[in-house]
Amino acid sequence: MTPRKIIIDTDPGQDDAVAILLALASAEVEVLGLTCVAGNVPLPLTEKNARIVCELAGRPDMMVFAGCDAPLVRRLVTAENVHGKTGLDGPVMADPVMPLQDTHAVDFIIDTLRSHADGTVTLCPLGPLTNIATALQKAPDIASRIQEIVLMGGGCFEGGNITPAAEFNIHVDPHAADIVFKSAAPIVVMPLDVTHKALTNRARVEAFRALGTPVGATVAEWTDFFERFDKEKYGSAGAPLHDPCVIAYLIRPDLFKGRHINVTVETGSELTMGMTVADWWRVSGRQPNAMFMNDIDAAGFFTLLTQRLALL
Numbered sequence: 001m002t003p004r005k006i007i008i009d010t011d012p013g014q015d016d017a018v019a020i021l022l023a024l025a026s027a028e029v030e031v032l033g034l035t036c037v038a039g040n041v042p043l044p045l046t047e048k049n050a051r052i053v054c055e056l057a058g059r060p061d062m063m064v065f066a067g068c069d070a071p072l073v074r075r076l077v078t079a080e081n082v083h084g085k086t087g088l089d090g091p092v093m094a095d096p097v098m099p100l101q102d103t104h105a106v107d108f109i110i111d112t113l114r115s116h117a118d119g120t121v122t123l124c125p126l127g128p129l130t131n132i133a134t135a136l137q138k139a140p141d142i143a144s145r146i147q148e149i150v151l152m153g154g155g156c157f158e159g160g161n162i163t164p165a166a167e168f169n170i171h172v173d174p175h176a177a178d179i180v181f182k183s184a185a186p187i188v189v190m191p192l193d194v195t196h197k198a199l200t201n202r203a204r205v206e207a208f209r210a211l212g213t214p215v216g217a218t219v220a221e222w223t224d225f226f227e228r229f230d231k232e233k234y235g236s237a238g239a240p241l242h243d244p245c246v247i248a249y250l251i252r253p254d255l256f257k258g259r260h261i262n263v264t265v266e267t268g269s270e271l272t273m274g275m276t277v278a279d280w281w282r283v284s285g286r287q288p289n290a291m292f293m294n295d296i297d298a299a300g301f302f303t304l305l306t307q308r309l310a311l312l
């Protein structure tokens with residue numbers, strides 16, 4: 001099996017962190033680099049957190065790049081209320097020792113796509129799409145070189161989580177999302193409709209802890225922290241592990257179901273800013289531009305995640 005080459009574009013975030021660990025534990029994917037963006041917390045924290053996660057995974061050799069520190073048009077909105085002041089609240093984590101790369105994340109994305117054969121590099125955005133859109137603006141030729149963009153963002157029947165209409169990643173930079181959805185690159189979307197079914201519960205968190213490793217203990221503490229917000233908000237048993245769904249899809253696409261439909265991002269109305277208008281019933285006549293998922297085998301997902309985390 002030749003591993004699929006991926007770039008993870010991320011704003012860690014506890015769920016981003018778990019996604020990165022899942023990727024680094026999985027032979028089906030080869031992580032070429034982590035590109036960081038402002039989102040859950042400002043950029044200096046997301047790039048630092050990405051390096052913390054690589055060191056936790058025993059991968060200080062991984063290349064981590066800092067990218068855009070603000071959305072294309074709007075002011076940055078962050079989510080410390082969900083992720084804590086550091087973005088990775090929960091266990092106390094030591095400052096990373098591994099270096100941040102000098103190259104800008106956007107240039108790394110462009111250079112990597114240009115230096116690999118067409119259709120052999122997949123982008124995995126787990127945060128606002130600012131880096132990806134900036135790369136597409138700066139180097140329009142890369143759009144046709146992308147194997148696939150598998151992203152976490154948006155919602156359809158589930159509505160939004162930061163506004164009634166919009167999901168956080170798309171709402172933070174709707175203009176970037178608009179560019180990405182219009183890029184003609186093949187896109188797979190993991191929206192809230194999927195991730196709100198990928199819920200932790202006591203047994204699932206205890207399975208992480210029972211691994212008896214630093215990774216298992218840390219992931220359990222992260223999810224313990226992350227859960228409190230969603231339990232209060234939704235009255236659910238646990239918290240959605242949004243971003244790991246992206247990586248799980250690369251490893252086990254059979255765990256997910258969806259439809260190839262048109263997705264258009266609202267960038268005009270303040271009321272619905274960042275809404276992903278997903279044409280689930282194919283009534284708009286607009287051309288499909290994304291594989292929009294709406295279901296997950298949650299038990300299979302957590303089994304996969306726990307088995308892979310055990311390898312770190």
Ligand code: BDR
Pocket residue numbers: 013014015016040079082126127152161167168169242243
């Ligand atoms: C998304 O927003 C962030 O809080 C999470 O990391 C995830 O990427 C969910 O709306």
Ligand code: CA
Pocket residue numbers: 010011012013015016040126127243
């Ligand atoms: Ca994220």
